[in-house]
Amino acid sequence: MSEQASKSTSNTSADLLWVVQSNLGDSDDAAKIESSCRGLGYDCAMTQVIPFATDLPDIPNDRPAIFYDSYNFITHAHRSGRWSPCAYFDERQFLFSEALRHYGDRLLNADARILTMEQFAQSGADDEEVFFIRPDGDLKEFAGAITTFKAFKEWADKLRPGGFTVDLSLPMVAANPKDIEHEWRLFIVAGKVVTASHYRADARMQVSAGAPEAVIRFTEAMAATWSPAPVFVMDVAVCAGELYVLEINGFNSSGFYACDIETIVREVSAYTLSH
Numbered sequence: 001m002s003e004q005a006s007k008s009t010s011n012t013s014a015d016l017l018w019v020v021q022s023n024l025g026d027s028d029d030a031a032k033i034e035s036s037c038r039g040l041g042y043d044c045a046m047t048q049v050i051p052f053a054t055d056l057p058d059i060p061n062d063r064p065a066i067f068y069d070s071y072n073f074i075t076h077a078h079r080s081g082r083w084s085p086c087a088y089f090d091e092r093q094f095l096f097s098e099a100l101r102h103y104g105d106r107l108l109n110a111d112a113r114i115l116t117m118e119q120f121a122q123s124g125a126d127d128e129e130v131f132f133i134r135p136d137g138d139l140k141e142f143a144g145a146i147t148t149f150k151a152f153k154e155w156a157d158k159l160r161p162g163g164f165t166v167d168l169s170l171p172m173v174a175a176n177p178k179d180i181e182h183e184w185r186l187f188i189v190a191g192k193v194v195t196a197s198h199y200r201a202d203a204r205m206q207v208s209a210g211a212p213e214a215v216i217r218f219t220e221a222m223a224a225t226w227s228p229a230p231v232f233v234m235d236v237a238v239c240a241g242e243l244y245v246l247e248i249n250g251f252n253s254s255g256f257y258a259c260d261i262e263t264i265v266r267e268v269s270a271y272t273l274s275h
Contacts, residue, residue, distance in 0.1 A: 093228035094138035102226035108244035112175035121156035136171035197257035
């Protein structure tokens with residue numbers, strides 16, 4: 001197996017199992033999830049995952065299980081149908097194009113074009129024109145970035161022969177760059193913000209716990225308009241003094257910044273066990 005699962009942390013409750021990748025990003029976050037599970041009475045199995053491996057761990061599926069792992073691993077685990085709920089993630093719902101359909105001009109990049117990477121490379125934009133680009137989906141095939149059209153074409157030329165993890169048939173988003181003043185990450189369970197963190201100001205990392213009440217109200221109003229899943233993450237931005245949805249993300253692979261991890265474990269667990 002590509003993943004080695006440690007012995008589950010034994011607690012007072014046998015109703016729910018968390019499965020957490022211990023070698024993903026900030027290892028302290030994984031340790032905090034495990035500690036929160038222990039404190040709240042839930043079992044937690046820690047796994048070591050080989051990057052880009054498709055093998056699945058030998059984890060029991062006789063009770064509800066919630067996974068927190070890399071996007072690649074979560075995708076394979078969820079597609080397998082072996083565990084429930086495994087992840088609150090439907091690939092068809094977590095598309096930028098789907099968010100655009102529901103949020104309209106409340107989405108920051110509502111001016112975006114959605115087309116394949118090849119179509120964008122052949123679109124004939126000026127070489128020095130600058131774009132924000134990202135995949136249409138939430139599988140992180142490449143990281144969102146600001147790039148010139150010339151640089152994108154050069155990248156596409158390298159990818160065109162094939163044999164890479166990114167294929168030029170991939171649907172993508174191309175939008176005009178925005179001057180973003182502030183960005184927050186908010187974790188949503190059943191339409192309610194359970195915890196939040198500021199993480200960027202004027203393109204610089206600036207992490208602090210919480211979010212203004214206006215940001216929380218806006219987020220919950222957008223979640224009431226449309227939610228891609230009962231548990232998900234919304235990033236909210238201020239641009240020209242107005243609040244916008246920056247993007248939506250699957251909860252099961254999203255970074256926490258200064259969000260309260262114990263609150264996330266408690267609220268997600270309670271929702272899972274009640275549905």
